[in-house]
Amino acid sequence: MSDARDRAETRDLIDTGVELGSVSCGCSLAIGLFILGSCAGVAAKTGTQTAPVLEIIIAVVSALVIATFVYVIARKNAKLKIARAEIEKLNRRAAAELVSQDEADSD
């Protein structure tokens, strides 16, 4: 019984981890994009024309930063999902064992 409770608690912890990880990634990305947008806004206001090469470099760097953020959080979430699937499998196995034990006892 305690095993089942432990597994339920672990599953809750995993769900919280996924949620927290996702929110923090979203917030970090939002802050990064806000900074980028502000820079673009200031440049437009002051009438500064960004050089095309610089624009391409900024776009590539932004893409790499976004990809890294997404990768880190996706990998973490994937690991947590794998762990959750393992817990579900253990739960199912434990429930099946319990049923077969009950049947054996009643026989």
Next chain:
Amino acid sequence: MKEKWPAVLPFLLPCLVPALVLTAYWNGAAWAFRAVIWSYLAALVLDFVGGEDTSEPRGDAAIGFCRLITWLWFPLQLAVIVTGLVAVTVSPDWRTLYVVSIAAGGISGMFGIPVAHELMHRSSRLERTLAELQMSLFTYAHFCIEHVEGHHHNVGLRRDPATARFGESLYAFLPRTVLGGYLDAWRLEIARLRAAGHAVHGPHNRMLRYLVLQLVMIVAIAAAFGGRGVAFFLFQSAVGILIVEVLNYVEHYGIRRREHEPVTDRHSWNSSHRISNWLMFNVPRHSDHHADAARAYPQLRHAGADRQLPVGYFAMFVLALFPPLWRSVMDPLIAAEER
């Protein structure tokens, strides 16, 4: 039980993107088309903070309204293409051509495709015609044949060009699916015509009709807007096609199904992320769509814990562009699902 109105109103959100672009451009805002790129980034961020929605649909009272939203898309998308043609013709700058093409193709692929996809599965002639016209706007009308009559029967099988194989990178998948999908559409259409007793080279051939329609569109654009107009139309088509195929890649990467094995929840990747589902008309509830393709998008059900992507569709698109990162996330997930 009746579907509450607030539950279906978010499906209007994607319409805001073309509406914003059109309003901004015709009011002289220089940032009009760039807004699409920022909208994508905003969707990506909001997907992380918006959380997951695993609730089930409640009744069908708002289905009429939801269908109306899909009918609105063709005029909106057409207006974006015409505006794009005007924008690239009045500005000689190559950067305008580049930005406007990516933005128009982005609207077609990211938000328009889920609508066209919804329409091509409907039984009404009008809705299927709208889907064909919408797909013609980025020269991919044969997708209506291949997707409905090919992919839905062959998903997960090795012969399905729209199912990415385990270990296959997006860049290896793209030529295989684009070329394979086109040839498959021809094969399916010829088989249909022969079964119905029609001539292959006749007016009943949908592939020929699409070809003529798309050629007429290109010639008309060349006559009205010149070379820059044609360049814009083809470039935005390429962007739209790329997005459609990235969507296919994400939906079925590494899925394997045996011949004659029924299609189940395990043959598609799903995402329960609220924002992805709102903006893509529930396409990320993909398993249920494959279970019953006739089910309207607001009625698609949550697929359960299996075959759930670790992040929303918008984020998975970014990962798909970087094959080592994609495989490092997806391959262990597939291995664990198949254990």
